[in-house]
Amino acid sequence: MSMEQVPSLRLEQRLKLAPQIIQSIEILQLPLLALEQRINQELVENPVLELRQVSPEEETPPAEEPLEERTTEETDFAKLDELAEAWEDYFSYASRPRPSEPAEDKKFQAIQNTPAPAPSLQDYLTMQMNLLNLEADLRTAVANIIYNIDDNGYLRYSIEEIAASLVASGGAGEAGGIPLEKLEEALKVVQGLDPPGVGARDLRECLLLQMSGGEPTLAREIVEDRLEDIQKNLYPKVARALGVSIEEVKEAVEFIGHLNPYPGALFSGQSAPYVLPDVIVEVQDGEYEVRLEERLSSNIFISPYYRRLLDSRGGDSKVRSFVRKKIQGARWLIEAIEQRRTTLFKIAKALVEFQTDFLEKGVAYLKPLKMQEVADATGVHVSTVSRAISGKYIQTPFGIYEMKFFFAGGPARRPRALISISEAPSLPLREEAKGDSWKAVKYKISQLVDKEDKKNPLSDEEIVKKLRAEGTQIARRTVAKYRRELGIPSSRRRREY
Incomplete structure (x- = not known):
């Protein structure tokens, strides 16, 4: 059987996302800080994009004149040529060697501007060990124990295990290891270092090490x-x-x-993450107003100079092609940001309407809510809702919450009529939801435990009865499960004598 190449035709259909759609999806998923980083990157890479520096009194960028209304002037190319010549002269002058000024090393500057990492527990203990006058073999034993201590300050391995590991690795000392007596002495040295209690092998030893005798x-x-x-x-x-x-x-x-x-x-070494809310909910004249936090996204625009340059006749075709591509990329970016703004505003508006009771009364009144309900109300796909709320935060009168916090399950309830807000500027009031979300139930359990008589604490069955009296249908095993998730001990351990 011979093998040969034969030309053939085949008709097929493929689903392929256009680059503009891919960019829109990426922009939609970005939280505010990441979006600002993306905009700053685009401002560096795309010369046709400009950022307007606005004062607090100004919020709208300058209006851009339509392409068809701009006049074409041949003098623009003359100005462009003069500008190019001026820059050539500048770069030729700047490229000349200057022996009197040392060359700047950008990598060295970056290293100098990088903050030093915080010392770890092992670094802190090693620094104290270096201040002690220890023999060489004892210093080696202390160092081995220090680097077997976990992040909580406990020595999770026994002295015998540490000695065996040193023998297997060919460490210093007798028979390729460190004697147990030396390791015991080294452990006492470590346990005398700061912070008090470090190097303990269990909770009892940790507490005893912190007791100084007084x-x-x-x-x-x-x-x-x-x-x-x-x-x-x-x-x-x-x-x-x-x-x-x-x-x-x-x-x-x-x-x-x-x-x-x-x-x-x-x-x-774990630091709290920096959170900047994308959505802010404020009370204005007794009504809840939704506002998007926009610091850079609303102030970028395409330079009018490059628009006129593209409309002008003549000039280098390569330059015009380059400008045309950059303007197209800038348009795609601005449209993607505007689409993100519109989608996020509609979803935030829907969340406010669904969770009005939460905004007025707190977590105990958080209603069960699914992404599909918000998707149907806003006229977008449920995957779009998921992408839009990913990693984003909303500032409410009760604090800053992740947007996915408002989507919570709950007991079965009567279905509500869905409406569309794709064309309406605001959502009408919906029918009251029946039942509480699981987050609201957990909050109610914690409130009942906080207000109970500590000499006669509530049992799980008594908590069930109180919740059912308030209209929340829940099983005892569910209360026990939520109590454990909240870190609340049993009634016997909560009793005060």
């Missing part, structure tokens, strides 16, 4: 012998075992509560 004797006894009973809130049992009153036990526990169970957490 603490109540009862507190040390509780940590040494009765810590598990305290964690289970068995105060009467501890009082009987130690022969003291419950009030004395409570005072000792209060002292223990001031100790740090995670001494290394201050060096975790």
